[in-house]
Amino acid sequence: MKLARDTWLVLQRQVLLMWRTPIWIVVGITQPVFYLLLFAPLLKKVLAPMGATSYAEAYQIYVPGLLAVLCIFGGLYTGFSLLGELKAGIIERSRVTPVSRLALLLGRALREMLGLVVQAVIIMLVALPFGLRVEPLSLLLAFVLLALLALMASALSYGIALALPNDAAMAPVVNTVAQPIGLLSGVLLPLALAPVWLQEVAKWNPFYWAVEGMRALFSGHPGDRVVWQGLLIVVVMTTAAVFCSARLFSARIR
Amino acid sequence: MIETKGLRKSYPAKRGRTVVDAVRGIDLDVRAGEIFGFLGPNGAGKTTTLRMLATLIRPDGGAALIAGADLLADPAGVRRRIGYVAQGGGTADAVTGREELVLQARMYGSRKAEARQRAADAVEAFDLAEFADRPCSTYSGGQRRRIDIALGVIHAPEVLFLDEPTVGLDPVSRGQVWAEIRRLRTGGMTVVVTTHYLDEADALCDRVAIVDHGRVVVEGTPEALKREISGDVVLLGLAAGQAGPAADALRGQPSLHRLEPGEEGLRLYLDDGAAAIPQLLSVLNGAGIVPGTVQLQRPSLDDVFLARTGRSIEQS
Numbered sequence: 001m002k003l004a005r006d007t008w009l010v011l012q013r014q015v016l017l018m019w020r021t022p023i024w025i026v027v028g029i030t031q032p033v034f035y036l037l038l039f040a041p042l043l044k045k046v047l048a049p050m051g052a053t054s055y056a057e058a059y060q061i062y063v064p065g066l067l068a069v070l071c072i073f074g075g076l077y078t079g080f081s082l083l084g085e086l087k088a089g090i091i092e093r094s095r096v097t098p099v100s101r102l103a104l105l106l107g108r109a110l111r112e113m114l115g116l117v118v119q120a121v122i123i124m125l126v127a128l129p130f131g132l133r134v135e136p137l138s139l140l141l142a143f144v145l146l147a148l149l150a151l152m153a154s155a156l157s158y159g160i161a162l163a164l165p166n167d168a169a170m171a172p173v174v175n176t177v178a179q180p181i182g183l184l185s186g187v188l189l190p191l192a193l194a195p196v197w198l199q200e201v202a203k204w205n206p207f208y209w210a211v212e213g214m215r216a217l218f219s220g221h222p223g224d225r226v227v228w229q230g231l232l233i234v235v236v237m238t239t240a241a242v243f244c245s246a247r248l249f250s251a252r253i254r
Numbered sequence: 255m256i257e258t259k260g261l262r263k264s265y266p267a268k269r270g271r272t273v274v275d276a277v278r279g280i281d282l283d284v285r286a287g288e289i290f291g292f293l294g295p296n297g298a299g300k301t302t303t304l305r306m307l308a309t310l311i312r313p314d315g316g317a318a319l320i321a322g323a324d325l326l327a328d329p330a331g332v333r334r335r336i337g338y339v340a341q342g343g344g345t346a347d348a349v350t351g352r353e354e355l356v357l358q359a360r361m362y363g364s365r366k367a368e369a370r371q372r373a374a375d376a377v378e379a380f381d382l383a384e385f386a387d388r389p390c391s392t393y394s395g396g397q398r399r400r401i402d403i404a405l406g407v408i409h410a411p412e413v414l415f416l417d418e419p420t421v422g423l424d425p426v427s428r429g430q431v432w433a434e435i436r437r438l439r440t441g442g443m444t445v446v447v448t449t450h451y452l453d454e455a456d457a458l459c460d461r462v463a464i465v466d467h468g469r470v471v472v473e474g475t476p477e478a479l480k481r482e483i484s485g486d487v488v489l490l491g492l493a494a495g496q497a498g499p500a501a502d503a504l505r506g507q508p509s510l511h512r513l514e515p516g517e518e519g520l521r522l523y524l525d526d527g528a529a530a531i532p533q534l535l536s537v538l539n540g541a542g543i544v545p546g547t548v549q550l551q552r553p554s555l556d557d558v559f560l561a562r563t564g565r566s567i568e569q570s
Contacts, residue, residue: 093344096337
């Protein structure tokens, strides 16, 4: 199928470009590892009210949030690379070829997803010595969720990049979008610690459900209601985000 | 090879509701196997026209047939038949020219082995071997341009569009780019270039459309266009305030066709400039005017533009 072939073509090139820019990989790996090593030790005491008595339990609560925030924020910032490619004429060069327009978008979003999933794997590996253990099935589901989050956030970010009339507006807009999403999904600390009104507000944030689902998976409850709820919400939102960005992409960039 | 009728495009202006008409109705007939040039000052609508023909922007109105494919009804068909090289190129810094060539061929649908072969052929044909396996970030302006053009024709299109192909190049690279374009024409390709360089339009193009304010002002071979400006051009360098009296004195001279105020004096259009100069000087002497300098020139495409629009390309 042409779409699959073209997407694969774009993805391959995007991965090659990432591979050739090692600074990108270094930053992408060190940042989350710092979070894990320098921030997580504070957590044992903070999370005690939630029943965390050991590092392993604290990590079970913290790591899924960290992974989710990594994928959401990492994805949201990827629009900047699209702006760069637009400016360099790379997108335009592709557009005069018969390559699928959707593939130009999907290939890039999938590269972002791949990069973020690799970062998530590294974090999991670093967390192992601290006693974090997750069952294989739950882990698999958690990574499906993460991959979808990354894809959704990237698609959203491309949409923002395409919709804004001015490149300079990208940074403030993304920051303004990312901050409440992050705070209201309880990514760094569970919202179970929050007052009731804040929990009620958070329920309107789809990312909150994704993070709750991740936590249930990490604490060994793959059958929990929030798991399939989170998955369902994320699947719907990812589809919508990809669809909207693709529409914008083909309208703006024929 | 390319036929357009009334091609139009306007953009909303930055603020307010006013509309900028970038292209106001362009009719063209580009023949197969020729180098066709759009000549005009910056902002004349050349690039917009080229981008419309290359399917990058949708025209507001009009019609175009490119290599037999309808621009509005079948943009995908147009894309298969054309190549397009933007003014800024479009290579990624971290990959090599050869990698870009392979990717480009694959985007046009070639399988892996075929794409590699096409890239190898392009490296050979465009003489890129010296730098094709280095990252694009290391290229000089001329090298980058040659890769850009090789990318534009990797699928052997019938028509190639080049937007300002030699902007910012040194004279040697410029000559190389011209040679490549001529070589492509010899191979049977139709090439359309935009340029605001008079000498480029004159030396490179078989036919030229002079564009101003989104319209084709005049079209023809450079020779025919210049022949319209009959005879020669004589430039008189005059002191400030003397241009008016000199023009009054010279009007009515039998050899003089037209007279335009120039930068530092007058531009006179005459049948046989060399023979007319002594007579002109004696007339001016009679009026008490002594020109600082006198130059005799063959008419250029700028004189054509000046005659049609009242402005000079180089000044607009």
